[in-house]
Amino acid sequence: MKKLIAIFLMMSLFSVSCNKSDRGSSSKQDAQGVPVIGDHENNIVPGPPIPTPTNSNLPALALSFDTNITLVSFTAAQEEKYNKAIEIVKLVVATEKFKNDVVNFTYNGQKAFIDNKSRTNQQIYQTILDAAETLKPIKNNTMDLEVQLYYAANTVVGYTNGGTRRIWVNTKFFNSFKENSVAGNLFHEWLHKLGYTHSSSSTPTRPYSVPYAVGYMMGNIGKNFL
Amino acid sequence: MKKLVIILTLLTSLMAQASIDEATMKSTEATSGEIKTSRSCFKELEILGCRHPREDLDQFRSCMRNVYSSLSPSCQKMVTQLYGRRN
Ligand SMILES: [Zn+2]
Numbered sequence: 001m002k003k004l005i006a007i008f009l010m011m012s013l014f015s016v017s018c019n020k021s022d023r024g025s026s027s028k029q030d031a032q033g034v035p036v037i038g039d040h041e042n043n044i045v046p047g048p049p050i051p052t053p054t055n056s057n058l059p060a061l062a063l064s065f066d067t068n069i070t071l072v073s074f075t076a077a078q079e080e081k082y083n084k085a086i087e088i089v090k091l092v093v094a095t096e097k098f099k100n101d102v103v104n105f106t107y108n109g110q111k112a113f114i115d116n117k118s119r120t121n122q123q124i125y126q127t128i129l130d131a132a133e134t135l136k137p138i139k140n141n142t143m144d145l146e147v148q149l150y151y152a153a154n155t156v157v158g159y160t161n162g163g164t165r166r167i168w169v170n171t172k173f174f175n176s177f178k179e180n181s182v183a184g185n186l187f188h189e190w191l192h193k194l195g196y197t198h199s200s201s202s203t204p205t206r207p208y209s210v211p212y213a214v215g216y217m218m219g220n221i222g223k224n225f226l
Numbered sequence: 227m228k229k230l231v232i233i234l235t236l237l238t239s240l241m242a243q244a245s246i247d248e249a250t251m252k253s254t255e256a257t258s259g260e261i262k263t264s265r266s267c268f269k270e271l272e273i274l275g276c277r278h279p280r281e282d283l284d285q286f287r288s289c290m291r292n293v294y295s296s297l298s299p300s301c302q303k304m305v306t307q308l309y310g311r312r313n
Contacts, residue, residue, distance in 0.1 A: 058310075063283060087280050094283055096310035159246040181254045185247075192245045200246070211245075219254025224264045224308060225280070226256055 058096055061129035061141050065093040072148035072166070078174070082147065085182035088222040089143070092183065099125060101217045107208040114208040115197055124196075124210060133193040135165055143190055149174060160189050167193075180226055184219025188212065267301035 067086050071079055092098050102125040107114055111121055119127070130139040146166040153172065160167040167189040174182060191211040198209035206212055268278055274296055276289035290305055297305065 091279055091283075094279070095308045097308050157247050161245065178256055180256055184254050188247065189245075197245070216254060221308070223254070223256040223260050224304065226261045226264065 058094070058099060059129060062099060063094050064141055065090055065129060065131070066142045068142050068144045070146040072146060074149055078149060078171075081174075081179060082182065084179040085186060085222075088179055088183040088225045089187060089218065091225045092218055092221045093128070095221060097221055098217060101221070102128070102214060105213060107205070113210045113213055114205045115199075116210060117195065124214075127194055128191075128214070131194070133165065133190075134162070134195045135193065145186075145190055145193065147186070158185055158189055160192055162192075165193065178226060180222030181219050183222045184215045187218040188215030191215065263300060264304060267297070267304045270297055270301050271305075 067090065069086060071082055074082060103121045104111065105113060105121050113121065113124060116124060129141060131142050131144070132139045133144055136144065144165060146164075148166055148168050149171050150168055151171045154170075156170055157173045158167055158169040167186075169185065169189075173185075177185070188211045191214055196210035198211050199206045207216070271286070271290060271293065272278065274289070274293040276286050276293060279286040287309065290309065294302060294305070
């Protein structure tokens, strides 16, 4: 029993150390953050025939998607950068490509994400547009978050947990990321707030989980808006 | 002892919800070529009267369709990919 308690105490200490870098003031704005995934996607549509774009079947909620993000511990310059990333999130959600990428996502020949909470791709897309965070499950079509910066000399890009609307972003990565990658990270962390999870270890299927795969889509489509 | 077990259980469930995202994933960092291509496309659109979507998404969407045939092939590709095809 003593051993058990000792193990739990060590784990608790770890958890506390992950959350201790609260500092600075808060300002109301948008946020993003992200552990960003893959760069192998090409933004150019292959094949010669280029049809004329038309009004697509994009749902109204994709065009009205909004953000309500409080930034904590940001300098003015960091704030400006994060706000650009937040803009990118909205611009990407308002594209046909984002909808198509989510709805048509496949893993292993199946139109489905890993760790999909038994939801179809279309249902997952709808939960994104609804934006009902598990902590306050109101479908308000708005990404509600707090983002706090901290610095740690490790490989953690960011983290969060289920008991808070806050996400933490490591400036070690944030400072060097372009805004589209910050947007990808922000979206990844926010998808956790919608209840989507992924393996804590780097498994072969983890990139196909909702936070990783959709965060990756966000980062890649976001390249168009830099 | 019971209290301790409850506390430990709570701690465990909190930790189970924690999500720590490591920088082991590939980056989505854009190349300077990608940035140049998209910026020049939005510049083309702006010259043709289409404001950037971050300024006015509705105006951009209808404007982009109207000027589509005047866009360079690479810009046509970009907007087609982002905003859809004729059904
Ligand atoms: Zn994650």
